[in-house]
Amino acid sequence: MPELPEVETTRRGIEPHVVGKTITSIVVRNSRLRWRVSTKLKRELPGRTIHTVTRRGKYLLLATATGTLILHLGMSGSLRVVDGTQPPDKYDHVDIVFNSGDCLRLHDPRRFGAVLWVRDNPLQHKLLKHLGPEPLSADFHGDYLFEKLRGRRRAIRDALLDGRLLAGVGNIYANEALFAAGIRPARRAEKITRIQYGRLALAIRDTLNRAIQAGGTTLRDFRGSDGQPGYFHLSLSVYGHEGEPCPVCRTPIRAKRLGQRTAFFCPKCQM
DNA sequence: AGAGGTACCTGGCAGC
DNA sequence: TGCTGCCAGGTACCTC
Numbered sequence: 627m628p629e630l631p632e633v634e635t636t637r638r639g640i641e642p643h644v645v646g647k648t649i650t651s652i653v654v655r656n657s658r659l660r661w662r663v664s665t666k667l668k669r670e671l672p673g674r675t676i677h678t679v680t681r682r683g684k685y686l687l688l689a690t691a692t693g694t695l696i697l698h699l700g701m702s703g704s705l706r707v708v709d710g711t712q713p714p715d716k717y718d719h720v721d722i723v724f725n726s727g728d729c730l731r732l733h734d735p736r737r738f739g740a741v742l743w744v745r746d747n748p749l750q751h752k753l754l755k756h757l758g759p760e761p762l763s764a765d766f767h768g769d770y771l772f773e774k775l776r777g778r779r780r781a782i783r784d785a786l787l788d789g790r791l792l793a794g795v796g797n798i799y800a801n802e803a804l805f806a807a808g809i810r811p812a813r814r815a816e817k818i819t820r821i822q823y824g825r826l827a828l829a830i831r832d833t834l835n836r837a838i839q840a841g842g843t844t845l846r847d848f849r850g851s852d853g854q855p856g857y858f859h860l861s862l863s864v865y866g867h868e869g870e871p872c873p874v875c876r877t878p879i880r881a882k883r884l885g886q887r888t889a890f891f892c893p894k895c896q897m
Numbered sequence: 898a899g900a901g902g903t904a905c906c907t908g909g910c911a912g913c
Numbered sequence: 914t915g916c917t918g919c920c921a922g923g924t925a926c927c928t929c
Contacts, residue, residue: 628922628923629922629923632922658906660905660906660923660924660925684923684924698923698924699922699923700905700906700922700923700924701906701907701921701922701923701924702906702907702908702921702922702923717907734906735906735907735908736905736906736907736908736921736923737905737906737907738905738906738923738924739923753924753925778899779899779900780899780900784900787923787924789923789924796922796923797921797922797923798922799922843922885900885901885902886901886902886903887921888920888921899929900928900929901927901928901929902926902927902928902929903925903926903927903928904924904925904926904927905923905924905925907921908920908921909919909920909921910918910919910920911917911918911919911920912916912917912918912919913915913916913917913918
């Protein structure tokens with residue numbers, strides 16, 4: 627589910643409800659997420675106050691004075707702020723309960739998500755340390771892509787999914803941005819010109835920004851922190867639209883297996 | 898170093 | 914209706 631826009635939508639949704647709140651307890655109903663949820667959380671988090679809620683790539687960082695809670699939503703995770711008395715459902719694996727009576731509830735059917743507690747600088751944690759630039763930041767631009775991908779033979783779609791190149795872009799937005807830039811997903815990175823990379827960087831930024839504005843993309847089960855789905859799926863041009871007409875030229879959209887995941891493109895608009 | 902495959906897990910859906 | 918197989922928004926880790 628969640629790529630950068632969905633995580634950012636979640637961040638904005640929970641921020642006003644958790645900043646300044648003090649944690650009273652942690653409830654772990656199923657500790658078997660991507661990594662086992664540490665029992666340290668129950669000891670160390672009560673009494674801590676959340677100072678900030680930030681995002682790095684697809685990771686959410688809830689900072690306290692003594693450490694940071696790192697949350698990842700995996701493929702199917704979502705976070706909601708609910709009244710602590712509300713009964714959990716089958717996939718509500720972790721609650722972070724606050725002194726206000728509210729709790730931050732992690733729902734994750736596939737359990738690819740993560741909840742980690744780190745005392746040191748979270749940006750130096752091994753999961754975050756090697757992440758590439760934020761696509762919405764000033765240090766991400768076409769020249770960066772051109773320099774980093776010079777001589778690389780891999781498909782551009784695969785390169786865009788690599789968090790070490792660029793943080794937070796997943797399969798949906800990689801495909802959508804490539805469509806907007808007129809570049810085929812299977813195109814070898816080394817064949818793309820500096821000019822085209824300039825267009826691609828702008829397309830990535832624009833696609834992500836528009837998705838955030840729409841509250842993210844809901845394909846199956848994504849819900850924002852208010853329980854509402856995102857609406858960007860209504861704006862998807864190619865992703866999930868195999869056989870349907872290209873919104874620009876009406877040529878049927880094609881789907882192609884690239885590596886382990888499906889790429890979508892317009893054979894006429896994308897070269 | 899880079900590329901490719903596997904693994905983690907469940908729900909939904911197409912096809913029979 | 915029910916079973917089987919395949920697919921899915923992520924990414925660490927392994928082998929070649």
